[in-house]
Amino acid sequence: MIHAAFDPVTLATPFFILSIILEIVLARLGKADARYEAKDTAVSLTMGLGSTVAGVITGGIVFAATLWVYQHRLFTIPMTAIWAWVAIFLLEDLTYYVFHRLSHERRFWWASHVNHHTSQHYNLSTALRQTWTGGVAGTWLLWLPLAWLGFPPAMIAIQKGISLVYQYWIHTEAIKRLPRWFEAVFNTPSHHRVHHARNAIYLDRNYAGILIIWDRMFGTFQPELDGVPCNYGVVKNLATFNILRVAFHEWIAMAADAVRHPRHALGYIFGPPGWSHDGSRETSHMIKARVLGPKVPTEPEREAA
Amino acid sequence: MDDAFFVQLAASAAAVGVLVAIAAWAKIAKPAGPLDEHKARELLEFEFPGRRLDAVWVASDGAGALARSGGLALVICTVGDGFAARQIPWAQAVAASFKNGKICLDLADIAAPRATISLPSWPPKDLAA
Numbered sequence: 001m002i003h004a005a006f007d008p009v010t011l012a013t014p015f016f017i018l019s020i021i022l023e024i025v026l027a028r029l030g031k032a033d034a035r036y037e038a039k040d041t042a043v044s045l046t047m048g049l050g051s052t053v054a055g056v057i058t059g060g061i062v063f064a065a066t067l068w069v070y071q072h073r074l075f076t077i078p079m080t081a082i083w084a085w086v087a088i089f090l091l092e093d094l095t096y097y098v099f100h101r102l103s104h105e106r107r108f109w110w111a112s113h114v115n116h117h118t119s120q121h122y123n124l125s126t127a128l129r130q131t132w133t134g135g136v137a138g139t140w141l142l143w144l145p146l147a148w149l150g151f152p153p154a155m156i157a158i159q160k161g162i163s164l165v166y167q168y169w170i171h172t173e174a175i176k177r178l179p180r181w182f183e184a185v186f187n188t189p190s191h192h193r194v195h196h197a198r199n200a201i202y203l204d205r206n207y208a209g210i211l212i213i214w215d216r217m218f219g220t221f222q223p224e225l226d227g228v229p230c231n232y233g234v235v236k237n238l239a240t241f242n243i244l245r246v247a248f249h250e251w252i253a254m255a256a257d258a259v260r261h262p263r264h265a266l267g268y269i270f271g272p273p274g275w276s277h278d279g280s281r282e283t284s285h286m287i288k289a290r291v292l293g294p295k296v297p298t299e300p301e302r303e304a305a
Numbered sequence: 306m307d308d309a310f311f312v313q314l315a316a317s318a319a320a321v322g323v324l325v326a327i328a329a330w331a332k333i334a335k336p337a338g339p340l341d342e343h344k345a346r347e348l349l350e351f352e353f354p355g356r357r358l359d360a361v362w363v364a365s366d367g368a369g370a371l372a373r374s375g376g377l378a379l380v381i382c383t384v385g386d387g388f389a390a391r392q393i394p395w396a397q398a399v400a401a402s403f404k405n406g407k408i409c410l411d412l413a414d415i416a417a418p419r420a421t422i423s424l425p426s427w428p429p430k431d432l433a434a
Contacts (some may be wrong), residue, residue, distance in 0.1 A: 017320050021327060028331040038329035045321040056310065119389035121335075125324070221405040229415070231351070239382055239389035239417035249416040256415075291354055 006154075008161035009016025018166060021123045023174060032174040039241045040124045046243055047115055048128030057102065066144060066153040077149035086160075088151050089210075089255050090145070092159040096209035099142050101220065104204050104284075110273045111250035112137035118246055120233040122196050127171035132247045148268040163209045167192075187212045188225045197230035198237075199293035235274070306402055333387035339367020345381065352390035353379050365406070369422040371398065380410055382420035391417050403427040 027278035028034035079085045093292050112133045119126045134140070167187070175189040180189065187208040197205040205222035208215050215221035224230070238246060250273075257276075258265035264277035274283035282290070338349065345363045349372050351354070359373040372379040377399030380391050389410045401410045408427045410420045 013317075015325065018326055024324075024327050024333065025332045027333045035333055035386075036328040037334040038325055039385050040387075041328040042321070047326055049314070049317050050320055052418075053314070099364065120384070123327075123428060141313050155405070185423045236391065236414075236416065237384065237389040238418065239384050241385065241392070243416075245326075245416060252415045253311070 005122075006158055008158065008165045012165045012168070012215055016124070016128065020170070023124050023172065026174065033119055034122055034123065034174050036171065037121060040121050042118055042125075043241050043243060043246055044119055044121075044125040044129035047132070047246065048130050050132050050247070052135070054132040054135060056222040062135065062140045063153065065140075066147045066156065069144045070147040070150075070153055073148055077150040077152070077155075079152050079155050080137070083149070087147065088155055088159045091149075091151075092156065092163060093208075093210050095146065096163055096213060097207050097214040098217070099139050100209065101218075102142075102209040103137075103139065104207065106270055107250070107254055107273045107275065108269050109139055110136050111254050112139070114234060114250045115247060116272075117196060117234050118238050120237060121260035122171060122173055122193055122230065122232045124168070126172055126196070127168045133251065135243055142168050146291050147234055160229060166210045171196075183212075185211060185213060191215075191221075193230045193232075194222050194224050198229055198235055199227070199231050200287050202230065203235070203288060233283070235282075310383065316420075323410075337386055337388075340364065340381070341367065345370035345372075348381055348388060349379055349385060350382065352388075353392070362422075362429070362430070365423045368404055369406070370418060371410075371422055371424075373398075375419075378410075380412065380420050382417075389417050391420070399428040401427070 020179055023032060023034045024036055026037070027034035030200070077087075100113075101107040112131045115131045116126075116129050118228075119129055143156055143160070147153055170187055170189045170192040172189050173193065177183060177190050178186075178188050183190065187206070187210055191206045191208065191212050192274065194202045197203075202222055204219055206215050212221065240246070254269060257268040261268060261277055267275055268278055272283045272285070274281050274286070323338065338344075340363050342363055344357065345361055349358060349370065353374065355379075356374045356379065358379075358433065359375070361370060361372045363370045369380070370422065371381070373395055374392075376395050377392045378395045380393065380398070381388050382390075391414060393412060396409060398408075400407050403409075403424070403426075405418040406423055406425065408422050408424055412423070414421055
């Protein structure tokens, strides 16, 4: 097993447990807005537990690949320099944006990431509903350029951990809006509620990890609208709490489509989720066009609305 | 994998059990009550926007609904305190098995294998064709 010198996720685990208890108790006392359903919570937490096991199994390969790339690095970036931490903070967060966008817009990677979105709830336990198949999906390759640039593997692992821990606390309905300057720069509960919502206007928006600026820069930002309450889950919600179906359903469905339609296999594997060769299904883009009209409103138009 | 990993895994599994028990104790699920005709139509409109509803059947226990929309059957079934929706060919819905006041619909979806809806009778004689 590989231990990072400093693992933010391991250190934060007691905080995860205590904060979930706090959210439940405050909701029970009517002091916070949170909804928990026992089976849903069990699935979320078991997925989280399973993902740590899966991470250990594939972690060795990921670490070895990162180390190999680091040995062929362009520069040697010191872990002790403040500028290096600022640089990796920005570059890792940008990498996360790319990873997250890819994970929503291409079915092969969606098959792995969909797990995180299958809950119809949005609470702190949802944050822990993590994939079991991230290693197989290979999205970890996206972080290798950081090692090639010369960031030490431990530094990359620590920053990835910090990002994961940051993204935990934003999975809540208990926190409404934060100060305007914070909402402008950082990913917040409000922004991430939009990301988890299945309302047409909210689909495929707010991919940010820590900084929401990437969504604003690349045109994928959508503010939470008071008149459109978030409806959580996926476009076609799961009708089961079977953990194996939750973990693998999209992989199985994708493979079945590819086998049924071999001539269109590439489209079913690497097309956007919902793509079909005969147009019998809908992608997020098609749903938006159907529900919102052919011209999806721009950010200023949405804010004005 | 060393012993510490398995100790950590066992502790985490125990923590999961405790958290699920607390969530069950709190009884703070979504307050969605059983479906009635109005709620069912609202839900169908949300899940299948713009679809014409020729007829709607609401489960006698309020835990689901079924609608005919042309050649399609629109199905709503409960999942915990939420709902899932799927569409299947109308003919498939008509041919579904109906036993003990329950229709069992094969949704042919790995993520939603089947839906069971309590109805007084099935299929409806006037819309079976």
